[in-house]
Amino acid sequence: MAKTLTxxxxxxxxxxxxxxxxxxxxxxxxxxxxxxxxxxxxxGVTAVKKGQKPKRFPxxxxxxxxxxxxxxxxxxxxxxxxxxxFERGEEISSAKVGSLxxxxxxxxxxxxxxxxxxx
Amino acid sequence: xANSILVLITRAxxxxxxxxxxxxxxxxxxxxxxxxxVLMVEDGVYNAVGTQKPEVVKMPSNxxxxxxxxxxxxxxxxxxxDLVARGIAESKLFDGLKTVPAAxxxxxxxxxxxxxxx
Numbered sequence: 001m002a003k004t005l006t007x008x009x010x011x012x013x014x015x016x017x018x019x020x021x022x023x024x025x026x027x028x029x030x031x032x033x034x035x036x037x038x039x040x041x042x043x044g045v046t047a048v049k050k051g052q053k054p055k056r057f058p059x060x061x062x063x064x065x066x067x068x069x070x071x072x073x074x075x076x077x078x079x080x081x082x083x084x085x086f087e088r089g090e091e092i093s094s095a096k097v098g099s100l101x102x103x104x105x106x107x108x109x110x111x112x113x114x115x116x117x118x119x
Numbered sequence: 120x121a122n123s124i125l126v127l128i129t130r131a132x133x134x135x136x137x138x139x140x141x142x143x144x145x146x147x148x149x150x151x152x153x154x155x156x157v158l159m160v161e162d163g164v165y166n167a168v169g170t171q172k173p174e175v176v177k178m179p180s181n182x183x184x185x186x187x188x189x190x191x192x193x194x195x196x197x198x199x200x201d202l203v204a205r206g207i208a209e210s211k212l213f214d215g216l217k218t219v220p221a222a223x224x225x226x227x228x229x230x231x232x233x234x235x236x237x
Contacts, residue, residue, distance in 0.1 A: 008235060010137075010140070041140060041144070042136055042137075042140050099147070100143065100144055100147035100148075101147040101150060101151065104144070104147065105147055105148055105151045105153065108121050108124060108148065108153070108233060109120065109121060109122075109151075109153065110120065110121075111120075111121050111233065112120070112121070113233065114121065114124070114233035114234070114235055116235045116236050118137075118236070118237070
């Protein structure tokens with residue numbers, strides 16, 4: 001039975017590579033046969049904002065949409081998303097605007113490992 | 120399959136969102152029936168001080184966020200050595216917290232299926 005990994009990331013899409021590292025870890029784990037969940041919390045929710053156009057950095061939104069094709073599920077905290085002025089519909093297509101109580105709880109419950117990426 | 124989670128609080132309150140966010144995550148896990156514990160360690164022990172006045176900085180209270188965990192029988196531990204290192208007397212802590220020596224804190228890590236750090 002495939003092992004399950006949840007990646008909880010809490011750093012924003014710019015200023016640090018944490019979200020990109022989270023996406024890369026998810027890609028690698030999925031390629032090795034892991035079932036992978038990702039949850040963005042706090043500043044982490046900014047990574048799923050649709051329409052990002054970084055000039056000099058990798059586009060983490062596009063990376064997340066790409067790894068979703070490998071079966072990586074993605075959700076972010078709705079409270080954190082709304083707090084930053086984002087509305088439903090502003091998220092990339094691969095991510096769900098969800099909650100700690102429903103989505104993260106389900107992810108963690110299913111997981112063999114939990115990796116937290118933050119500063 | 121994880122049946123238990125330990126939430127480490129390593130940051131002081133209010134200057135950063137981290138401690139509050141960790142307490143809310145613990146609540147979400149506990150509400151769903153997962154065995155959940157919180158451990159305040161290093162600068163995280165500042166969250167245990169009972170004389171916090173978050174209204175001064177217009178922030179939500181980390182004391183209230185901690186006490187909400189008690190309703191779901193989520194234990195909140197505070198590392199004694201980290202209190203001592205910061206000159207915080209145990210008499211300054213708010214009620215319901217459990218102070219533990221660092222050696223016991225290491226045991227808590229082993230007792231839970233997964234750990235997350237704030």
